[in-house]
Amino acid sequence: MRAWVVDRPGPIGSGPLVAVDRPVPEPAAGEVGVRVLACGVCRTDLHLAEGDLAPRGERVVPGHEIVGEVTGLGPGASRFRPGDRIGAAWLRGTCGSCRFCRAGRENLCPRARFTGWDADGGYAEHAVVPEAWAYRLPADLDPVTAAPLLCAGIVGYRALRTAELPPGGRLGIYGFGASAHVVAQVAIAQGARVHVLTRAGTARRLALELGAVSAGPADGVPPEPLDAAITFAPVGELVPVALRALDAGGTLAVAGIHLTPIPELDYGRELFRERTLRSVTAHTRADGEEFLRLATALRLRPRTVRRRLQDAAATLADLAADRITGAAVLDPAAGPADGA
Template identity: 35%
Template sequence: MKAAIVEEFGKPIVVKDIPVPQPGYGEVLIKVIASGVCHTDLHVREGDWIVKPKLPIIPGHEGAGVIVKLGEGVTTLAVGDRVGHAWLHDSCGNCDYCLSGWETVCGKQNQTGFAANGCFAEYTVALAAYVGKIPETLSFSQAAPILCAGVTTYKALKETEAKPGQWVAILGACGGLGHVGCQYAAAMGLKVCAVDFGEDKREYALNTLGCQAFVDVKGKSAEQIVAGVKEACDGVGAHGSVILAPRPESYQQGVDMLRPMGFAVGIALPPGSFPVDIFTMILHRKTIRGSIVGTRKDLNDCLTIAGSGKVKCTVAERKLEEINEVLHEMEQGKIKGRCVLRIAADP
């Protein structure tokens, strides 16, 4: 099969032919039809996180495709099923976190495209218990971004504890994660204040994504950004914020723009730290949380929502051989929505 492989950190990904993997006990072999490209894949290539993948590795954790072979012991899936191979490759299944439905923080988990070979290939092997089921109404190209960008923002929105009719501010609203997050928020009955860089994104946020307000951060101080969000959100502030912009200052702003009793939920992983006004945090009873992807239940729930037509990804299809060009464009901030690698034609 053809696969894109990180062989050396900081070097271009190599596309070459390697043997097709075979599924073991409890595993399935998936023919990948489309695979989304996430910012994490750039970090895998560069090896610039504290924790690094073991090389060589096939990146990619938004693989949408069809099961073509079952490993021994698989009884819950069948050849021909439409499935997605997402970030959570597997977990121990026995710790307190796994037993209570929080397998995403299991200390013995493995991640697709990071600790286990991923989806930038014609075929990928996944554990049957960890794949997402793609509705017939959802195309493979549309399903791919849901497998990470979708489930990650859907879970983060739940973590804000905002209720229907309340305000959430999404920092980085028009990017790969943000543009689906805005739509999940709408599906959940939330009002969205989109926060992003550049007036050119205003129409996209308000008319395409259906947000109720837009705050442009370009040329503005932190105080002006926070004031703009507070003014948009009833003059008081957001009930919750979802921080997708990979800058430490976005975290401070995400906390400052909350009204009392608000929840700031962090997803982006910039290096460094950010200051917190302890006095205001205590007196206003604000909560700061991190959120990492979503559970298997979250994954299937958000695929169902997308399959109902309430979420439509802005997708640009590219070829597997263009992966390095795609990652370069991602570094330059030139990608609107999500790039999806078209690996094979729809069956």
């Protein structure tokens, strides 16, 4: 099968992603084999390729927004049947016995495993997925549309909840990529006033198309104080900027697995008056199930850019250079006309 692996992590221009031919993987106990129908391209994949996240194995296949069709069952696997449509997300497994797992906070498990980091992911024609960590998807849901929901959507939804936005509140979103543009749709559908702050002009235009009240530069000031904010851009310098934009009692949620250093904070300007700074770590299966039900009810449709599997390296380079508006999705079945 065709696949991509992270060979030698480094700047995306150095070619850290390498195309390879590999045997189709066989599902082990409790796993299912899937034919990959689509795999979303996440900024975390870029962090892995560039070495911002230390490799956890040699030549791992990245990709953790997998939509696939079940092709085979490993020993003991019984939750799905061949032909079923399923999704796989970032969190791939936990110990199930630590204090976090027992408390329903499996996202904090110290022995958690992640798709495309600890085990091969979806930048390939086939993959294997632990059945206990897979999501059942409607057969009629377009795979390219569904793929970004599986990480950008789920983790973004957790970030929105972590920010504790009150009903009808004022939300600031810093950075407007795959996750942010899904979260904005959820917040707007629930009655929030959304202000987007991001450096890319195309992303600002998309934000306004989706119903944002305003869209300005990443280091700008929203036109009204915010009840809550989320930073999706992996830029630590935006943390004090977003804190200063909060009203009294507001909460800033920092989403993303990697962040450049945060400057020294000024207590009086940025934290006083009970402003709260929180981080977001992965997601739980409950988050995934809840968000996917909500996405169906709201008929969420991420703005996607379909790319060929063979163009995975070029797609990551485009993501690094802010040339992707919305969410990029790799389609193993895509032909030349879909590579734009």
